[in-house]
Amino acid sequence: MTTALxxxxxxxxxxxxxxxDCDVHANVPTIETLFNYxxxxxxxxxxxxxxxxxxxxxxxxxPGAATTAREEWRPANQMPASQxxxxxxxxxxxxxxxxxxxNCYYGIDSLRHPDWAPALASAVNDWIxxxxxxxxxxxxxxxxxxxxxxxxxxxxxxxxxxxxxxVQVMLPVRSERLYGQRIFYxxxxxxxxxxxxxxxxxGGTSEDAPSPTGxxxxxxxxxxxxxxxxxxxxxxxxxxxxFQKFPTLRVAVMEGGFTWVPMWGWSMNKKxxxxxxxxxxxxxLPMDIIRDHVRFSVAPADLGPREHSxxxxxxxxxxDLLMFATDYPHRHDDRIDELLDLVPxxxxxxxxxxxxxxxxxx
Numbered sequence: 001m002t003t004a005l006x007x008x009x010x011x012x013x014x015x016x017x018x019x020x021d022c023d024v025h026a027n028v029p030t031i032e033t034l035f036n037y038x039x040x041x042x043x044x045x046x047x048x049x050x051x052x053x054x055x056x057x058x059x060x061x062x063p064g065a066a067t068t069a070r071e072e073w074r075p076a077n078q079m080p081a082s083q084x085x086x087x088x089x090x091x092x093x094x095x096x097x098x099x100x101x102x103n104c105y106y107g108i109d110s111l112r113h114p115d116w117a118p119a120l121a122s123a124v125n126d127w128i129x130x131x132x133x134x135x136x137x138x139x140x141x142x143x144x145x146x147x148x149x150x151x152x153x154x155x156x157x158x159x160x161x162x163x164x165x166x167v168q169v170m171l172p173v174r175s176e177r178l179y180g181q182r183i184f185y186x187x188x189x190x191x192x193x194x195x196x197x198x199x200x201x202x203g204g205t206s207e208d209a210p211s212p213t214g215x216x217x218x219x220x221x222x223x224x225x226x227x228x229x230x231x232x233x234x235x236x237x238x239x240x241x242x243f244q245k246f247p248t249l250r251v252a253v254m255e256g257g258f259t260w261v262p263m264w265g266w267s268m269n270k271k272x273x274x275x276x277x278x279x280x281x282x283x284x285l286p287m288d289i290i291r292d293h294v295r296f297s298v299a300p301a302d303l304g305p306r307e308h309s310x311x312x313x314x315x316x317x318x319x320d321l322l323m324f325a326t327d328y329p330h331r332h333d334d335r336i337d338e339l340l341d342l343v344p345x346x347x348x349x350x351x352x353x354x355x356x357x358x359x360x361x362x
Contacts, residue, residue: 011094011095011096014336014337014340015336015337015340015348015352017348017349017352017353018098018349018352018353018354018357019095019096019097019098019324019352019353020097020098020099020100020101020323020324020352020353020356020357020362021091021095021097021099021100021101021324021325021326021328022100022101022252022254022297022323022324022325022356022360023101023103023254023255023297023299023325023326023327023328024081024087024091024100024101024102024103024325024326024327024328025081025102025103025104025105025327025328025329025330026081026082026087026102026103026104026128026132027057027079027080027081027082027104028053028082028104028106028124028127029078029079029082029083030052030053031046031051031052031053033127034120034123034124034127037122037123037124037126037127037130038119038120038123039119042116042119042120042123045116053106053107054106054107054108054110054111054120055107055110056105056106056107056108056109056110056172056203056204056205057105057106057107057203059107060105060107060172060202060203060204061105061203061330062219065219066331067223067330067331067332068080068329068330068331069081069329069330069331070329070330070331072090073086073090073328073329074329080329081328081329084131084132084135084136086329087100087102087328088136090328090329091326091328092136092138095326097138098138098353099138099139099140099356099357099360099362100138100139100140101139101140101141101142101167101168101356101360102128102132102133102139102140102141102142103141103142103168103170103199103201103254104124104128104141104142104144104170105170105172105201105202105203106120106124106144107203108120108121108124108144108145108146108147109146109147109148109172109175109204109205110205111146111148112148114149114152117146117148117149117152118146118149118152118155118156120146121144121145121146121153121156122156122159122160124144125143125144125156125159125160125166126160128141128143128144128165129160129163129165133163133165134165139165140165140166140167140168140360140362141165141166141167141168142166142167142168142169142170142199142201143156143157143160143161143166143168143169143170143196144156144170145157145169145170145171145187147171147172147175147187147204148176148205150183150184150185150186150187151186153169153186153187153190154186154187154189154190155190157169157187157190157191157193157194157196158190158193158194161190161191161193161194161196162194166196167196167197167360167361167362168196168197168198168199168252168360169187169190169191169196169197169198169199170199170201171187171198171199171200171201172200172201172202172203172204172205173200173201173202173203173204173226173229173230173233173256174203174204174205174226174229175204175205175233176205178232178233178236178240179233179236179237179242180233180235180236180237180238180239180240180241180242181236181240182240185245188242188245188246188249189246191249192246192248192249195248195361197250197251197252197359197360198249198250198251198252199251199252199253199254200230200233200234200251200252200253200254200256201254201255202226202254202255202256204229226256227256227257227260230253230256231260231264234251234253234290234294235264235268235286237251238268238282238286238289238290239272239279239282239286241279241281241282243289243292243293244281244282244283249293250293250294250295250359251293251294251295252294252295252296252297252323252359253294253295253296253297254297254299254325254327255297255299255300255327255330256296256297257296257299257300257301257302258296258297258298258301258302258312258316258321258322259301259302259303259304259309259312261290261296261316261321262312262315262316262317265286265287265290266287268286268287269285269286269287272285272286287317291317291318291321294321295320295321295322295323295355295356295359296321296322296323297322297323297324297325297327298322298323298324298325298334298336298339298351299325299326299327299330299332299334300327300332300334301332301334301335301336301339303334303335303338303339303342306342309342310342313342313343319343319344319346319347319350320347320350320354320355320358321355322343322350322351322355323351323355323356323359324336324351324352324353324356339351340352
């Protein structure tokens, strides 16, 4: 029995408490969907060029790949997760979700135009407000930014960041430069100024290699290698001193899993102990910084044999690092009933709702 297939009555057999899904997706069905939210100059430019939208989403989520959407979440003649009604019938209603955090990866980062990218990001955010947030009070959302341009990204955060429906800023995990570097400070300044979480999300700059050392030959290879991007970004933010510069910064890791966290954390701690004279601003163990500033969605859970998974959860060293997510409509075949059985009873309500409620201030 998978997370995706658990109906309301079945869910009640293993969890009767509150549910907050920290990662569900909305997909822009066509560029024409955004025309009502764009200045006419961009509408005309789109038509003249015959442009069909950014290439990033189709590369990060190939439409025909089994991982992109579960079969039961692939409606006939529609893009998965492209309408609120689909999300309602597939997740919000059957799971009796209290709140859900909506993420829309539209590949804005694959545009280099200094004006077109911010305009398109604004259009996506206005579409999210009008077609999703305004129509279902259970939804909160991540706002989309032109991540290549930190100044323009900060301006967009300030433009809509005060909207009560936005709780997060989406940063695609693949980027031209590591997010801990100072060029990205305007994004973190704007996020903390607006009291928003920064969410590292699957995907990113499509023309850059999806691994630290080059291009993969196969999508399966690329898919498996993407976890390295999460490690690289978080390591950069820790050692560059991002969390010292922005002490109230909250980060959520989505679609990256969590089973790798303890080993990576131990490795960072070891390196820091031997080399901390180089980064004196890192004032405590890196893994302690992660526990203070970062939370992880449980999709994909990547659970292995029970005894191994149990140790990993124990090694996390905190009962409020994990947040429930279906990652709708993507396919992971996670068994949330097995995960709940692995964690202490006192951790279950935190995993299913309370950690996300506190992190996103819902």
